[in-house]
């Protein structure tokens with residue numbers, strides 16, 4: 193028997209329609225790229241998105257075309273997303289932190305027809321414009337008064353563009369399986385690969401990630417996504433927030449501790465989300481100024497592992513609940529979220545932090561398992577670690593234009609490239625990227641775990657651990673450290689700090705001090721560069 197329910201397509205335009213109709217008065221507050229704070233609401237955003245969709249169609253954007261954005265989190269970027277997707281086109285978010293050659297490759301590979309960009313990024317696109325033959329127009333996300341002198345060809349002003357329209361635009365009809373978003377993921381080898389989101393996957397992912405045990409945003413919340421919209425759907429918030437009707441606070445170009453604090457405080461933010469480096473800056477600012485976070489209930493942290501010191505500071509010193517999350521571009525991106533299960537709230541602070549330091553448990557729509565090198569499933573005992581495999585409706589089944597070949601195994605599992613443990617209650621803990629794990633005497637050492645402990649050592653600002661070739665053990669860990677401002681911790685002090693906190697055979701064979709640790713465009717430690725930098729390094733134990 194077939195179900196007798198309506199065939200209501202899961203398309204993202206229904207999300208903004210809902211927000212405008214039922215939460216039209218809820219505000220979006222933006223720190224604009226031009227400077228001042230700007231306030232609007234879902235009703236206005238909806239109208240302006242339709243005006244932009246009208247203008248884009250006039251510029252020739254049709255179903256299936258790819259339109260790119262290179263922009264901060266602002267009201268205009270939000271409008272652009274819904275306008276592009278509402279034209280039946282695909283919104284391709286460009287990460288401005290990528291190298292010029294990578295950007296050229298990505299824009300051409302995706303066949304972007306129009307690029308909408310913030311003022312900040314005009315120089316980046318000017319420098320490569322001659323290598324982007326498919327781009328017909330550039331639209332600068334500003335008003336006439338702020339339009340710069342530019343060498344970008346066929347360049348338009350965003351506010352002028354939408355001013356000429358009345359908004360009487362019907363969203364282009366699409367199938368829920370049609371593409372609506374595109375985000376490239378930069379592997380450490382080979383070219384970046386395009387992850388193609390569908391209307392359906394974005395709607396399902398937005399619903400699932402915002403569950404009560406997940407991000408948990410409600411209509412009464414004020415949500416600040418510091419995580420950029422060019423990082424995979426701003427972790428679901430571009431869709432989840434208007435679904436819930438919560439207010440969105442958009443940080444624009446200023447992501448430093450002081451600017452973020454100002455928004456958290458003045459806009460009474462209750463939920464926020466970003467990678468650990470952002471919170472490091474905020475915590476430093478709070479420590480310097482003695483400020484508190486009275487309005488903030490929850491901070492979602494992911495993208496890299498949350499160091500225990502950070503977790504404890506938020507929870508103990510500022511009474512903010514940390515929601516440790518794990519995900520990747522290919523998962524739309526959220527996979528796991530670290531909310532407690534029954535009884536855990538009553539545990540001691542230390543035990544609760546033991547749980548929270550893990551990356552959380554799979555949300556509904558994400559199937560998960562760990563396997564050994566031969567594909568045999570490993571036990572969920574919190575000890576065995578292996579390849580982390582996932583399956584679900586908002587998980588990539590292939591990359592754009594088939595790059596990278598077949599990405600699913602015969603049973604439809606996607607190998608995340610991460611190595612992890614799963615415990616009896618389903619909490620997952622990342623031990624490493626498969627290619628970063630240190631293989632010492634046939635056993636695996638988790639670089640992430642050592643790094644996260646090392647940053648807890650007084651005088652250590654940042655730490656990275658890589659494997660160095662060793663004649664006897666194959667590889668042994670080298671701890672690379674950036675000292676905190678004004679501090680000069682010694683090798684001895686750092687190793688003594690680690691002693692007893694990790695297994696003896698996990699202890700780094702040496703500590704190297706550097707001024708800076710290289711990061712990728714998404715803020716992760718660039719292990720490949722570090723490995724090259726330390727190629728041929730002689731360990732004292734070799």
Ligand code: AMP
Pocket residue numbers: 377424493494495496497498516517518519520521522525551608609610622624625714
């Ligand atoms: P991206 O696709 O750029 O978001 O990168 C995804 C990768 O980031 C994952 O495969 C993990 O290696 C890493 N990652 C994301 N979240 C976490 C986390 N909470 N802890 C440790 N690693 C993480």
